[in-house]
Amino acid sequence: MNDTIRALGLPDPDAVFPNEYGTSCYIKNVVKAPNIQIGDYTYYDDPADPAGFEQNNVLFNYPEFGDRLIIGKFCSIAAGTRFIMGPANHRISSVSTYPFQVFGGAWAALAPPHLDQLPRKGDIVVGSDVWIGRESVILPGVHIGDGAIIAARSVVAKDVPPYTVAGGNPVRVLKQRFPEDLVRLLLAWRWWDLPPEELAEAVPLLCDPDLDAVRSAIRQRLEK
Template sequence: MKAYVDRSLFKNPLGEYLSWLKLKCGLQLQYWGRHLRIGYLSVINNCVFGKYNWIGEHCVIINSQLGDFSYINSYTYIMHTKMGKYCSVGPHVKIAPGMHPTSKFVSTHPVTFNNQGNFVRNFTDRAVFKNYKQVTIGNDVWIGANAIIIDGVKIADGAIIAANAVVVKDVGLYEIVGGNPAKVIKKRFNDDQIDYLLYFRWWEKDPEWITQNISRFWDIEDFVEYEHSN
């Protein structure tokens, strides 16, 4: 059995602050000109950002990708996620928190099927169960506070995940879902409007175009009618 070092003995507020400061400065320098903002004591590892992203305080984001203008509110935990543009993620959200086997394997405890470094002792020296799957999130998706999105789920463009929802299966285009497990409540717009938005793909437009046409965004009927007439 390998020796285990209790790293918590070496943690202290000053060390955590300096580690965060190094991360923040390094990433914001790397993404200079893209206006990345990282909140206090957030932890980020192996991530790719677009433009105008901001991350709230005390977030953990690992092995993930964010499109332009997408933001993450405080105390949110995101793993193995590919997120599109203009997504809004509320506080205390959990995305891809990890999986355990539910059949075939005798035990659900990781020490019996993975050699994770965070356990004092493992019973295997190799990983025989993949404990994560990528979550894919489209564009213009809103995820409410305290929502949980299980590994492997795909959320389509324009969807809304209600606060406290537990999403265990894919969410369709412009669907609003809520509950535990999450179920469809309704669609945001009618089918013709949704078809037009998917055809038009406003999130791919230059920000200057959005600035010039922002008042059209305040009413879906006005938006569709105006764009059809041009």
């Protein structure tokens, strides 16, 4: 695969800093936590410390809790975006939300284990070709569909459908990006999974604002 990529002159998905600007980082190549999964070509852009994504932007991540952060391919994540993992939550089923157990002493002996009492929202799942705007916050258990756009400084507290634009606090869908038939074609095509040579050939189509031509071309590809 890497030989094909080099032969075609394509960006190297295993690079940490893929261009000369030094602000964009292919984060799958720097993240180490076993419960974080990130696809090829997904980048985090930050002038301060883009390679520090795991430490600075994935908060309250304790893999032993059991939740995961899954981000697809070709996502664009702007500076200051934060993913809040499940252990950030507090117990809400009892009279007090205070985490007595974590402060030790007699409290630790008397209180139930902290992680066992936290509400479990599930994995954060971000599809492919998602653009997340600057300083957005993604909360535990949220799913963001393929091709979605999240406006800057949004708080994503609920699922966002594929190929929609969503924003606000809490987030709400503002509009659908494309007609429903084109969305169905895009989800069936899954261009982000194409082999390198086919993807390179498809780049002009992916950048074409003539949606009728795009629709026709995708249909032809799916019929082959």
